[in-house]
Amino acid sequence: MNPASRTGLSQRPQWTALADHRVALGEVSLRQLFADDPDRGERYTLRVGDLHIDYSKQLVTDETLTLLRELAEATDVAGWRDAMYRGERVNTTENRAVLHTALRAPRGAVVEDGGPGGPNVVPEVHQVLDRMADFADQVRSGAWTGATGRPLRNIVNIGIGGSDLGPAMAYEVLRAFSDRDLTVRFVSNVDGADLHESVRDLDPAETLFIVASKTFTTIETVTNATSARRWLLDGLGAGPEAVARHFVALSTNAEKVTEFGIDPANMFAFWDWVGGRYSYDSAIGLSLMIAIGPERFREMLDGFHLVDEHFRTAPPEENVPLLLGLLGIWYGNFHDAQSHVVLPYSHYLSRFAAYLQQLDMESNGKRVQRDGEPVAWQTGPVVWGTPGTNGQHAYYQLLHQGTKLIPADFIGFARPVEELPDGLAAQHDLLMANFFAQTQALAFGKTAEEVRAEGVPEELVPHRTFPGNRPTTTILADELTPSVLGQLVALYEHKVFVQGAVWGIDSFDQWGVELGKVLAKEVEPLLTAKDGERSSDSLDSSTAALVARYRALRGR
Numbered sequence: 047m048n049p050a051s052r053t054g055l056s057q058r059p060q061w062t063a064l065a066d067h068r069v070a071l072g073e074v075s076l077r078q079l080f081a082d083d084p085d086r087g088e089r090y091t092l093r094v095g096d097l098h099i100d101y102s103k104q105l106v107t108d109e110t111l112t113l114l115r116e117l118a119e120a121t122d123v124a125g126w127r128d129a130m131y132r133g134e135r136v137n138t139t140e141n142r143a144v145l146h147t148a149l150r151a152p153r154g155a156v157v158e159d160g161g162p163g164g165p166n167v168v169p170e171v172h173q174v175l176d177r178m179a180d181f182a183d184q185v186r187s188g189a190w191t192g193a194t195g196r197p198l199r200n201i202v203n204i205g206i207g208g209s210d211l212g213p214a215m216a217y218e219v220l221r222a223f224s225d226r227d228l229t230v231r232f233v234s235n236v237d238g239a240d241l242h243e244s245v246r247d248l249d250p251a252e253t254l255f256i257v258a259s260k261t262f263t264t265i266e267t268v269t270n271a272t273s274a275r276r277w278l279l280d281g282l283g284a285g286p287e288a289v290a291r292h293f294v295a296l297s298t299n300a301e302k303v304t305e306f307g308i309d310p311a312n313m314f315a316f317w318d319w320v321g322g323r324y325s326y327d328s329a330i331g332l333s334l335m336i337a338i339g340p341e342r343f344r345e346m347l348d349g350f351h352l353v354d355e356h357f358r359t360a361p362p363e364e365n366v367p368l369l370l371g372l373l374g375i376w377y378g379n380f381h382d383a384q385s386h387v388v389l390p391y392s393h394y395l396s397r398f399a400a401y402l403q404q405l406d407m408e409s410n411g412k413r414v415q416r417d418g419e420p421v422a423w424q425t426g427p428v429v430w431g432t433p434g435t436n437g438q439h440a441y442y443q444l445l446h447q448g449t450k451l452i453p454a455d456f457i458g459f460a461r462p463v464e465e466l467p468d469g470l471a472a473q474h475d476l477l478m479a480n481f482f483a484q485t486q487a488l489a490f491g492k493t494a495e496e497v498r499a500e501g502v503p504e505e506l507v508p509h510r511t512f513p514g515n516r517p518t519t520t521i522l523a524d525e526l527t528p529s530v531l532g533q534l535v536a537l538y539e540h541k542v543f544v545q546g547a548v549w550g551i552d553s554f555d556q557w558g559v560e561l562g563k564v565l566a567k568e569v570e571p572l573l574t575a576k577d578g579e580r581s582s583d584s585l586d587s588s589t590a591a592l593v594a595r596y597r598a599l600r601g602r
């Protein structure tokens with residue numbers, strides 16, 4: 047790793063070369079680029095595993111790509127990547143290794159925490175996976191019973207952030223692979239409505255709570271888990287001994303798990319070298335494993351591993367996460383793009399963008415470099431998106447004709463999931479026709495001449511003209527399987543890594559979430575105290591007035 051890579055990014059010759067190149071390119075015309083190079087649509091494609099990546103509709107030339115790769119080289123992306131895979135403590139502000147890649151390493155692989163000579167973490171990973179598989183099989187078969195002797199058919203995961211978004215997203219994605227006799231729900235919000243709506247129609251005698259929290263100190267999760275325990279024991283009319291049959295924990299913190307009242311024998315561990323937002327392929331995925339079964343879960347891990355190996359070994363010209371990361375830098379740093387939209391043309395991926403929001407924004411939403419110096423360049427984008435075709439009837443207007451440049455990833459599949467009845471599977475062609483049409487319209491638009499040629503009255507011509515040159519990447523796979531999901535997630539994980547390495551930031555801490563948590567602890571007693579017991583004098587006048595209004599509305 048080259049420490050010099052951490053300073054003065056925007057002064058680097060590779061950076062200024064890109065800035066100059068951007069000016070020289072001017073307004074890129076994708077129509078022109080395609081006309082100049084009839085093979086562009088073929089040439090600008092890559093393959094990783096089952097994923098076919100078409101980046102021909104990006105505002106780039108061969109020179110752009112070369113310059114971007116030179117920037118990656120100058121900032122030692124490969125050095126940082128190798129250090130991560132070697133188990134070195136690349137999460138510098140927390141002095142931790144970053145080893146989510148070990149979670150999907152095959153049995154027998156060696157990955158050393160802290161770098162060469164450190165303890166090999168792979169055997170432990172597989173021990174936990176084996177225990178999870180054993181437990182999942184017991185729940186799925188009905189061999190694991192609740193306190194009344196009935197099998198547990200309702201699985202409720204309680205967690206937030208990385209302890210919720212990953213398994214919740216993946217469960218949605220892989221519903222068609224799940225045991226349809228199980229009811230699987232995810233509770234995250236400390237708003238009591240979330241737990242209420244998730245359990246109100248469930249029978250406690252058949253309900254398993256999975257309390258997922260890396261730290262086991264997260265107030266939302268501990269509060270919801272405490273309420274869930276009350277709901278269970280009240281519903282069963284049972285004593286605390288019933289908890290052991292209905293509660294398991296997923297955590298790194300055995301002490302807190304025990305303190306909460308969950309038997310450590312019912313705890314599935316993971317480790318501080320797994321970041322929360324990189325954790326759903328650890329024990330945090332237990333709810334998913336119960337839903338889809340250990341075999342399918344293993345297939346998903348293999349999909350992750352395939353892309354891990356690609357990222358580690360593929361040359362820069364063929365390295366897909368590197369390419370996607372650099373394209374993001376091209377737009378964020380050289381076109382002033384503020385956001386990035388992810389548009390899956392699969393209803394099963396409805397929560398994918400929400401998952402990516404934490405992955406990307408918690409990782410790269412940073413304003414200082416590793417050495418604490420403020421960055422003088424843009425870092426992570428706002429990430430958003432919903433499945434097509436719904437978005438088309440909501441915000442695509444802005445994508446096509448608005449004033450903002452919003453690079454988009456289109457994710458689609460050649461085949462609908464097998465489970466769909468024939469009549470519904472037949473709709474897939476229409477879905478995918480929209481998928482292809484949208485990238486076409488965004489790239490090539492419709493000129494004023496073309497609009498006029500249709501006989502549109504002159505005063506409407508500007509309104510009906512599409513400028514085009516809106517960049518997209520198309521990610522196409524045969525079918526949405528557990529392995530393909532693993533491949534997709536690993537792709538985005540490593541894309542985020544590439545960008546963090548170029549920007550010189552620590553993508554693996556999340557200090558920005560702390561202040562709000564601390565203040566909430568201070569504010570809560572001010573909301574609940576009896577009149578006169580607590581003073582809001584220390585608050586700013588806005589917050590003090592809001593607290594007073596809230597108290598008045600609550601009759602306090």
Ligand code: F6P
Nearest residue numbers: 207208209259260261264322559
């Ligand atoms: O507040 C942010 C965060 O720390 C995330 O990084 C994490 O995924 C989430 O909270 C939940 O944390 P835990 O798993 O420790 O409950």
